[in-house]
Amino acid sequence: MSNPIEKKEKPGNQILIECGKGQIKINGLKVSFPIHLNTLQDLFGEPSKQEYDLLWQVVWDELGIYVDYGSWDNILNMNFLLSSNHELRHFPTRFFSGQITIDKKNVTHDDFAEFDLKKHKVRKLTYKGYTEPYSISIGKNFDYKEEIPKDKYLIKDLTEEQIEFSDFGFKLSIIQELMYNKELLKPKFDLYEFVEWYDKREIDIDKEGHRPIPEVTQYFKDLPIPKKYTSDITEIYQDGGNDIYLQLLRYGEGWEDYWDIENTEDAKQFPNLKKAVLCYAKENVIDEFNKMGIECEWL
Known part of the structure; x- marks a missing residue:
């Protein structure tokens, strides 16, 4: 990388x-x-x-x-x-x-x-x-071991309305903004902590980190996002070094297409989204965003 x-x-x-x-x-x-x-x-x-x-x-x-x-x-x-x-x-x-x-x-x-x-x-x-x-x-401090709560990475049902996504790549861009940039969406996912917490099988990051780890990908697919956060999104910025992609693929090289945004339908749910800088997206997405009034360009 x-x-x-x-x-x-x-x-x-x-x-x-x-x-x-x-x-x-x-x-x-x-x-x-x-x-x-x-x-x-x-x-x-x-x-x-x-x-x-x-x-x-x-x-x-x-x-x-x-x-x-x-x-x-x-x-x-x-x-x-x-x-x-x-x-x-x-x-x-x-x-x-x-x-x-x-x-x-x-x-x-x-x-x-x-x-x-x-x-x-x-x-x-x-x-x-x-x-x-x-x-x-x-x-x-490598001598310090913090106990990870048993329910920390359990997917919990929301008691409020949630956003429905049709495009996983777009959802990941929103998670980057809400979880890592604005710190509104919790818990903040940490790959190494998740692997230590996960007890259904042993996950070896050194061996598996060159491709998306299925359990990690599924976590983000299942993660519910409250609809109240739609107004907090004013822009999205994709970069191979974003936290979200480093959690999904520890040893990525930046050329991967696992998280390409394929359509812009989900953007209609975010009324304040005005700008997008993309590196993981299909060719049609740039034009579609611009036609929607969302200033969009390649990274």
Whole structure:
């Protein structure tokens, strides 16, 4: 899968990382790990460089921040450079000049090994042969296991009117907007959590993630969407890196046609839908949307 780097406005060098047992905030925005590269770009602006050496390394030189990852939608930690006490490559040219707080106390330059924050850990990293740490790492705590409610991914009947869809591809575009962009539709589906929760058979993402996993596809086909949300949709934007497609096909390449919108009939239910940018759609759909007064174009 490609690693898109879009130009974002730089946030300036004053970065405040606030850590606590309940959450992590970056300049006031709540985040959690794993985190998406797009989220980091929104927070830190366009990276200075991105290189590949066994893992992808993305660096924000002016901020002293860097990450490495295997999958750009599943970044497990981020790092803040404090000193040059290392012999490693792919590091920022400047040190981190912001603040990292634990329960409102600035610990950026304190002497500590790690803080256990339940879901997350804050650690100081020391290179072999050196005693002074070179970086602070904030990320997922692999020792923490959150119990998944037994009914979390059970499909429940709605007690209110729901939207009836005739086109699965269009429904997925709506789910992207309501579940991941606007966070109105819950629970927010997470593939790895769903696989852990699912007990009817063992699902192996590494082996099955190159094609749609039937149980995951069926979940979204069965998922009811309240009709009250129709007025909340003003646009749809398809991209191979959308959360919804990464849940449906973990190792997709962007050329797939499993979720092509085939007709525009469902759009009539969304009175405020005025714009659509598409990459998964049949050729006729663009013209049909435009004739309906919905400004539509290919990605």
